[in-house]
Amino acid sequence: MEIKQGIRRNFARRAASYDRHAGTQRLMAQRLMALTEDFVPRVARILEIGCGTGCLTWQLRQANTAAQVVALDLDVALVAAARRRLGPDSGVAWLVADGETWARGCFDLIMANAVFQWLTRPAATLAVYFKSLAPGGVLAFSTLGPQTFKELGASLRQAANGLNFKVIPEIPAQGFLDKQSWAGLLSQAGFHKTRLTQELITVTFPTVRDFLKSLQATGATNPQPRAFAPRLFKALMAAYESGFGYNGFIPVTYEIICAIARK
Ligand SMILES: C[S@@+](CC[C@H](N)C(=O)[O-])C[C@H]1O[C@@H](n2cnc3c(N)ncnc32)[C@H](O)[C@@H]1O
Numbered sequence: 001m002e003i004k005q006g007i008r009r010n011f012a013r014r015a016a017s018y019d020r021h022a023g024t025q026r027l028m029a030q031r032l033m034a035l036t037e038d039f040v041p042r043v044a045r046i047l048e049i050g051c052g053t054g055c056l057t058w059q060l061r062q063a064n065t066a067a068q069v070v071a072l073d074l075d076v077a078l079v080a081a082a083r084r085r086l087g088p089d090s091g092v093a094w095l096v097a098d099g100e101t102w103a104r105g106c107f108d109l110i111m112a113n114a115v116f117q118w119l120t121r122p123a124a125t126l127a128v129y130f131k132s133l134a135p136g137g138v139l140a141f142s143t144l145g146p147q148t149f150k151e152l153g154a155s156l157r158q159a160a161n162g163l164n165f166k167v168i169p170e171i172p173a174q175g176f177l178d179k180q181s182w183a184g185l186l187s188q189a190g191f192h193k194t195r196l197t198q199e200l201i202t203v204t205f206p207t208v209r210d211f212l213k214s215l216q217a218t219g220a221t222n223p224q225p226r227a228f229a230p231r232l233f234k235a236l237m238a239a240y241e242s243g244f245g246y247n248g249f250i251p252v253t254y255e256i257i258c259a260i261a262r263k
Pocket residue numbers: 007008011012022025026029049050051052053054055056072073074075078097098099100112113114115118119220
């Protein structure tokens with residue numbers, strides 16, 4: 001529960017700055033919409049998990065104005081932001097709820113953009129979604145894989161080793177599930193005709209500090225933050241810039257995984 005509260009608090013605090021810094025999440029939403037373009041316009045009941053400020057909700061509405069949509073998020077500030085983005089729309093029911101356990105109604109499509117990397121019980125949650133889908137219904141999501149922020153993880157390890165730290169800290173992204181694991185979990189939950197894609201993209205920032213600030217502005221930071229010793233932080237930035245910097249920029253890898261699966 002503590003992790004879930006941390007996730008909620010991180011994103012809620014950044015509801016106002018999220019959209020300005022969420023370029024990768026927008027790209028993920030585009031990929032997800034492209035993957036489901038044959039299906040989205042034809043469905044009548046859609047459940048969106050983790051709507052955040054409404055980036056995907058808005059695109060869903062553009063693609064299908066007739067469907068009844070339930071859009072939920074953990075936090076009220078995010079749901080309010082999404083609601084403002086879409087404006088009055090009697091076809092969308094907004095909810096503040098934990099998408100891992102909320103299982104009411106029957107849907108033709110369950111969708112989530114850039115959310116499932118934060119699931120705390122993915123196997124049980126996929127089983128809940130399987131039950132909530134009508135026969136032939138579709139689950140489609142984008143998520144981030146464990147290669148996300150690999151430069152940050154490697155620089156942190158190098159910095160901690162260089163300072164002879166006994167415990168080498170990990171970043172949350174190292175624990176994200178990979179494509180194979182998602183394929184296994186989907187099949188275990190009963191889904192078939194599963195299609196998964198994986199893509200590595202690189203985004204650049206002028207400095208490591210700019211990258212960390214931008215990450216913080218999206219709320220996608222450690223739900224259980226630990227205070228970093230200032231010397232570790234300094235060594236991390238030096239390791240990142242000397243190990244990966246080129247032409248005055250530092251690269252940041254995102255591993256984007258998209259999945260579409262049928263009941
Ligand atoms: C990276 S944001 C993505 C927001 C939005 N889907 C988008 O495309 O911009 C992740 C969102 O998932 C929400 N979230 C994370 N875990 C959740 C859960 N268990 N139930 C509902 N929402 C959740 C967070 O509150 C946050 O708004």
